[in-house]
Amino acid sequence: MAKLNGNAGEEFTVLLAHHDISSQQDVWYLDSGESNHMCGKKEFFAELKDGPYGSVSLGDSSKLPVEGKGKIKIIQKDGRKEYISDTYYIPGMKSNILSIGQLLQKGYIIHMEDMFLTLRNARRKLIARVQMSKNRMFPLKLNTKIGSCNISVMEDESWKWHLRFGHLHFNGLKLLSSGGMVRGLPQIEATRQVCEGCVLGKQARLSFPVGDTWRAKAPLQMVHTDICGPLDPMSYGGNRYFITFIDDFSRKT
Incomplete structure (x- = not known):
């Protein structure tokens, strides 16, 4: 049993279970006793906004700080992408938690029957079907899209201005900065990291076949x-x- 202490002093009940596969960082536990999604791996986040957002008080009276909040990208077996949004980043947390209440609030559909939990999105697309474990938990192994590169993008000022100017190339940003053409634009440093949005924007689909159908x-x-x-x-x-x-x-x- 634990409590999540918010900035305003509000407390939320949190259940943190220790189990035989808690060391598997890509395993998430669906829990109706949680008020928020929680993750202890920073590299799982596609986007992360620094906190603080309070702390989690554990049953042994120790506390873990909530140092950020963001969203995590997951890849389903058919290649479709889903995002776990409004997820707390709690360093040192061994178990990743999915809040059933938060999923329901986002429009997800949850059905439990015959020792299985079925999770569908708001469009009724099947996300997961999870069998209950021996300790009455619902462990869900997700294909988490590692987002450490995107985290550095969000924190780097040069990347922020790259996004603000509609993915303008860095040489163009350096020209604006050195010429003093934009008020408030800092000194821009070029980066070797690849912008996923720029790569996708430069790709083209195959043209429609020529001829009568x-x-x-x-x-x-x-x-x-x-x-x-x-x-x-x-x-x-x-x-x-x-x-x-x-x-x-x-x-x-």
Whole structure:
């Protein structure tokens, strides 16, 4: 049992469990007793804002400071990216914690049945299905995208100005700085780190194939269908989904 002491003196109940695989830093524990996500590995954060944000009081009366708050990028098996936002950075914390209450507040859907916990995002996409362990915990091993490079980006003044000027190259920033053309712009130092946004922005998709595509020769020979939803807010009749059927020959819907 522990307490999270905020800046305003508010206390939140925190349960910190010690278990047989607590040394695995990429394992997260889903817990309904936590008020916030917590992580002890700084390199897991894609973005991190320095604190302080209070401290965590452990059962042995010792305290661990909450030194930052940010978001962690995870990569799912199908390659999709998700972010664990508003996560506290607590150096020295051995167990990474996912707050079930915080996930519900963010719109995630959690279902527990037959010794399994199922986690879906707000679009009802399956994120994880976790089996309960022998000590009645729900350990979830995440493919955490190490974000140490991004942390240095956020802390480096040169990188901050690179982002503020819409990813302007560093030679251009140095020219603005040395010429005194921007009030408040500090001396800019070039860096060898690669900006992920710049790399993606310079990439191009393959062009559409040249030539006619196949078209239907008679009605109902080919029908295009699509489903849309869930819609928020729902319709007047209480519906959240609709489906369309388009005949390729007549283009009638």
